[in-house]
Amino acid sequence: MNSTAVLSVEAMRAAEQAAMNAGISEWELMQRAGQGAARWVMRMAAGRPVTVLCGPGNNGGDGYVIAGCLHAKGYKVRVIAPVEPKSETARKARAAFDGEVMGRAALTDPVVVDCLFGYGLSRNAKGEFANLLEELAASDCYKIAIDVPSSVESDSGSVLGPLPRYNLTLALGAWKQAHFLMPAMASMGALRCVPIGLALNDASDQSTTAPRLTAPAADSHKYRRGLLAVVAGSMPGAPLLSAEAAMHAGAGYVKLVSDHSHPDAPADLVIEQDLDAVLEDERISAVLTGPGLGRDDEARKRLSRVLGSGRPCVLDADALHLLRPDMLKGADVTKLCLTPHEGELATLCESFGVTLQSKLDRARRLHDVTGMTVLAKGPDTVLADREGMRFFPRGSSWLSVAGSGDVLAGIVASRLAVHSDTMRACEEAVWLHHEAARRAAPAFSASDLACALIPAMASFL
Ligand SMILES: NC(=O)C1=CN([C@@H]2O[C@H](COP(=O)(O)OP(=O)(O)OC[C@H]3O[C@@H](n4cnc5c(N)ncnc54)[C@H](O)[C@@H]3O)[C@@H](O)[C@H]2O)[C@@H](O)CC1
Numbered sequence: 001m002n003s004t005a006v007l008s009v010e011a012m013r014a015a016e017q018a019a020m021n022a023g024i025s026e027w028e029l030m031q032r033a034g035q036g037a038a039r040w041v042m043r044m045a046a047g048r049p050v051t052v053l054c055g056p057g058n059n060g061g062d063g064y065v066i067a068g069c070l071h072a073k074g075y076k077v078r079v080i081a082p083v084e085p086k087s088e089t090a091r092k093a094r095a096a097f098d099g100e101v102m103g104r105a106a107l108t109d110p111v112v113v114d115c116l117f118g119y120g121l122s123r124n125a126k127g128e129f130a131n132l133l134e135e136l137a138a139s140d141c142y143k144i145a146i147d148v149p150s151s152v153e154s155d156s157g158s159v160l161g162p163l164p165r166y167n168l169t170l171a172l173g174a175w176k177q178a179h180f181l182m183p184a185m186a187s188m189g190a191l192r193c194v195p196i197g198l199a200l201n202d203a204s205d206q207s208t209t210a211p212r213l214t215a216p217a218a219d220s221h222k223y224r225r226g227l228l229a230v231v232a233g234s235m236p237g238a239p240l241l242s243a244e245a246a247m248h249a250g251a252g253y254v255k256l257v258s259d260h261s262h263p264d265a266p267a268d269l270v271i272e273q274d275l276d277a278v279l280e281d282e283r284i285s286a287v288l289t290g291p292g293l294g295r296d297d298e299a300r301k302r303l304s305r306v307l308g309s310g311r312p313c314v315l316d317a318d319a320l321h322l323l324r325p326d327m328l329k330g331a332d333v334t335k336l337c338l339t340p341h342e343g344e345l346a347t348l349c350e351s352f353g354v355t356l357q358s359k360l361d362r363a364r365r366l367h368d369v370t371g372m373t374v375l376a377k378g379p380d381t382v383l384a385d386r387e388g389m390r391f392f393p394r395g396s397s398w399l400s401v402a403g404s405g406d407v408l409a410g411i412v413a414s415r416l417a418v419h420s421d422t423m424r425a426c427e428e429a430v431w432l433h434h435e436a437a438r439r440a441a442p443a444f445s446a447s448d449l450a451c452a453l454i455p456a457m458a459s460f461l
C-alpha cells in the first residue's frame with residue numbers, strides 16, 4: 001500500500017540511505033522506481049512511441065530504466081540526454097540501456113517522460129535543459145514528470161525554469177513537499193506514488209486522506225453534539241456566514257453573539273447579545289471569532305474575553321490581526337486554532353517574531369513557537385500541529401470567492417465543538433470545504449457553499 005508520508009529532500013535522502021544500510025542497493029532502488037514508473041508510462045502510452053528526457057543525476061538514471069522497460073516490451077522509445085550521466089548508478093543505468101540515445105532532437109513523439117531533474121535540482125535550469133523544458137511546454141504531447149517536474153524545487157514547490165503542464169506526475173518512493181505546494185502543484189496533473197520499499201512509518205509529515213465522520217450517538221441531544229458560539233463584532237455578514245456553515249457541519253447548536261439585528265438570519269440560528277453570559281455557559285464547547293470582528297478597541301476586548309473563557313477556539317480574519325503573544329498568557333494553546341490566509345499568516349509571523357519566508361516553514365514555525373494549531377489556508381492549504389505537517393489534495397479553484405474563508409472557519413469551529421480536537425477539526429474541515437465546493441461548483445457564492453455542506457457531510461459518513 002502507498003504511504004501517506006511527505007518527505008523533505010533531507011528526509012528522502014535519509015530514508016534511501018536507511019534502505020541502503022539495510023542491504024537494498026541504490027541500483028536496486030532505481031530499478032524498483034524505474035520499473036514501477038514504467039508500468040504507469042505504458043498504461044498511459046498504450047503502445048504509442050515515447051521519448052524519455054534524461055538528466056545528469058539519478059532522476060536521469062530512472063529515465064534510462066524506464067526506457068529500458070519500454071524497449072523490452074517492444075515500445076518505440078528513444079532517450080534525449082543533453083549531457084552524459086554523472087552519478088555512478090545513473091551511468092550504470094545508461095550503460096544497461098541498449099536503445100537509441102540522442103543529445104538533441106525535436107520532441108515529436110506523442111508521449112514524453114521528463115527525467116531531467118528530480119529532487120536534486122539545485123539551481124535554475126538553463127541552456128539546453130531550459131530549451132527542452134520550453135519545447136515540452138509548447139508541445140501538445142502527453143507529459144509525464146518522474147518524481148517531480150524538472151524545474152520544480154522539491155522542498156518549496158518554487159519554480160526554477162520553464163514549467164510545462166504535465167498530465168501525470170509519478171512520485172518515487174514517497175511524496176515530496178512540492179507535490180502539495182503552489183505554484184508547482186498546479187502543473188503536475190494527476191499524482192501517483194510509486195512505492196520502492198522505503199521504511200516510512202516514522203515520518204511525521206503526512207498527506208491526509210478523506211475523514212470518516214460519525215453520526216451523533218443514539219442518545220445525543222443538541223448540547224452533547226456540541227454548542228458553538230460565533231462571536232461577531234462590527235460587521236454582521238461574515239460571522240453570519242460562518243454560523244450558517246457551522247450549522248451544517250455537525251454542531252448540535254450554534255449561537256451567534258452579535259449586537260446586529262440580522263434580518264436575514266435563518267430562524268433556527270439563535271442570536272444573543274450578552275457575550276459574557278454566553279461564555280459563562282458551561283455547555284459551550286467551542287468559540288469562533290474573527291470574521292467581521294473589526295480591529296478597534298472593542299474588538300480587542302471581545303477577543304480577550306473569548307481567549308479568557310478557556311474554551312477551544314478558532315481564530316480567523318480580524319482576530320489574527322489583533323492577536324499578540326501577551327494575550328496568550330495563561331491560555332491553553334493546545335485548544336486554539338488559527339486559520340490564516342497568506343496575508344494573515346504574514347501578519348501573525350510579524351506579531352510572533354517568525355522570520356521565515358515560505359508558507360510551509362512559516363506555518364510550521366508559528367506552531368512551534370506558539371503551540372497553537374495553524375491551518376494556513378489557500379490553494380495549497382497546509383496544517384501545522386503537534387504531530388507534524390498535514391497536506392491536502394488540490395481543492396476546487398472556485399473556492400477563490402469572497403466569504404469562502406468565513407465558511408471554512410465555521411466548519412472548523414463546528415467540528416471543534418463536536419469533538420474538541422483542533423488538528424482533527426482542521427483536517428475534517430478542509431475536506432468538507434473541498435467536497436462542498438465540488439458539489440456546488442462551478443460558480444458558487446459563499447452561502448451556496450455553506451448549503452452544499454449538507455450533502456458534503458454525507459460523503460464522509
Ligand atoms: N537515491 C536513491 O536511492 C534513489 C533516487 N532516485 C531518483 O534520484 C533522484 C535524485 O537524484 P539526484 O540526487 O542524483 O538528483 P537529480 O537527478 O535530481 O539531479 C542532480 C544532478 O543534476 C545537477 N543539477 C541540479 N540542478 C541543475 C541545473 N539547474 N542545471 C544543471 N544541472 C543541475 C546536479 O549537480 C546533479 O548532478 C530522485 O528524484 C529520483 O528520481 C530513484 O532512482 C530512487 C532511488
Ligand SMILES: [K+]
Binds near residue numbers: 114115117
Ligand atoms: K523529473
